[in-house]
Amino acid sequence: MSRLRRFLRDNAVPLALLSPAVLVILLVVLLPLLFSLYTSFSNYRLIRPESLWDVVWFRNYLRVLGDGDFWAALGRTVLFLTLVLNLEMLLGLGLALMVNRLTFGQRTMRTIMMFPMMFSPILVGFQFKYMFNDTIGVVNNALQSLGLTSHAIPFLVDRWLAFASIAIAEIWMSTSIFAILILAGLFAMPRDPVEAARVDGCTNWQVFRHITLPFLMPFIYIAMTIRSLDVARAYDIVDVMTGGGPAGRTELLWTLIARTAYDDSRMGQANAMAYVSILLSIFFTWYFFRKLMAARKHLGVF
């Protein structure tokens, strides 16, 4: 007891100065978090406020774990994440390598590369929805004018085509995050080991494979971490383009959660789903962060 008192007395000023920040975090972050955790154990429905006090313990969670739609949405989200992240990485890497070779106009190219990031995801969703539309969309129009297809392709109706269309919109918007981070890596890369490798007998591909790529891996993992969090919460583009439809064929975790929470107004159930989903994000973050640390240690330079 006297120890605690001495600690408080000795650190009175720092503690006093820290307290507003701590208080704000408590009020703004921790309190809502605890509240949402509580509601996930209740039968809380938005249209019946008194249901907030109807504690059902683990019923929401059991229902979520036994719900085929939830698992389908989770699987689709993981698939979406894997597809989008890998394609963005490959495209971003290619883009960065090409921009890095430019001897003039590089700054301009870098700026142009960032353009897709400047739009709201909602607007990107609308634009791609229009482009893939089966009656007035430019893609169908172009395909038909070129004679590649005789009838309109229902891009946003077919299960896999709709999934691919959303992925394309997502990739178009965010590949530049990979490109920019990898480009930063290329700028920071020392020239000597590359030259040493060329003298040591490497072809250009071998230089890339054995020297350049290992050096870029930490940068790639940083981009992966950022983007995995981003894509795991994908909602806006999907909602605008397909609304998770048709008939739930493009439903991802957060479109399902939002539907449950606001359309069905089953907030308790939705929060239970959200807590299960968060585990997914935490897993990906942990995974990529561990990879990042390993890659950094491997390089021994950071």
Next chain:
Amino acid sequence: MAEVSLRNVVKRYGGHKVVHGIDLDIAHNEFVVLVGPSGCGKSTTLRMIAGLEEISEGEISIGDRVVNRLAPRQRNISMVFQNYALYPHMTVRENLGFSLKIAGKPPAEIEAAADEAARILGLQPYMDRTPGELSGGQRQRVAMGRAIVRHPDVFLFDEPLSNLDAKLRTQMRVEIKKLHRQVGTTVVYVTHDQVEAMTLADRIVIMKDGHIVQTGTPLEVFERPVNTFVASFIGSPPMNLVKGELRGGVVELAGGGQLPVPPGIQTPPEGARVIFGFRADNFMPVGHGLAETGPVALLELPVTLAEPLGAESLILTELAGVEVQGKMLNPRPIQPGEVLSFQLSLDRCHLFDADTGKSLR
């Protein structure tokens, strides 16, 4: 067998010429050092031999192959870089074996070659460390090991010791020389340090502004510098240079006084403007030098400053208004202002044309 020959080699960056048509023949197993001040084109020349820079004009051949159009990997060369250029993500063992792995050699052979290189360079205790865990000297050794495992036709060194401290540099210099004796391969070595050049080279190539100024053994370039640039670049301290004019068979110094024309000089016409050159080693106070066999000139000069180095002292004095350095063997304490009688060994003095800087010997 690998001779290296450069024929009228030119390097241009845009319109800017940095190497102006170099001709050089390097014999098999010869240790050639390219030396010169920074920006003289020595590194560029080395990088052209390596294939890391394109050759703008002329021809480079290694062995009997013209290599102008060959990629670095096709030239069978090894290079040691100033910043070591080790692969940071590989262990010492992997660094050493990398080129063989790329060449598709079997693992047992790679292992054996890496062990052999490690043995030669004393790297055995560090084989499983990464470059980040090594000191500068150890990294330098790994870089050299990486170069020798391939048994290349030619070794290229690009200022390999300039990132090391003075003590380590001396140590590594000896190791490089030993290594050359052991593996016996043609070496082209670039440095800006004339001491390194003198101690390592079979033949020194002195470069300036993209031209070769002089080529010769260390003793040749030390004793017979072709011009004032070489005279002041090679040797430490640099050669003393005093301006004067030729009048009646003697050199009238610009700042007053005169010196005789050194023997063995093709006498230039009367009135020619010349530079008189002599080294500190041949300019010593009477009684504190070596016994002279040739002709000497005696000069009474006041001491500006004495720098004791232990076995000898460097004496700073003024000759005809120019600061010159002499050397004092078996030194005794000297007070500034003390007048000493210096003896100048004339047959080791030089005379240069003041306009072109060329030696008149």
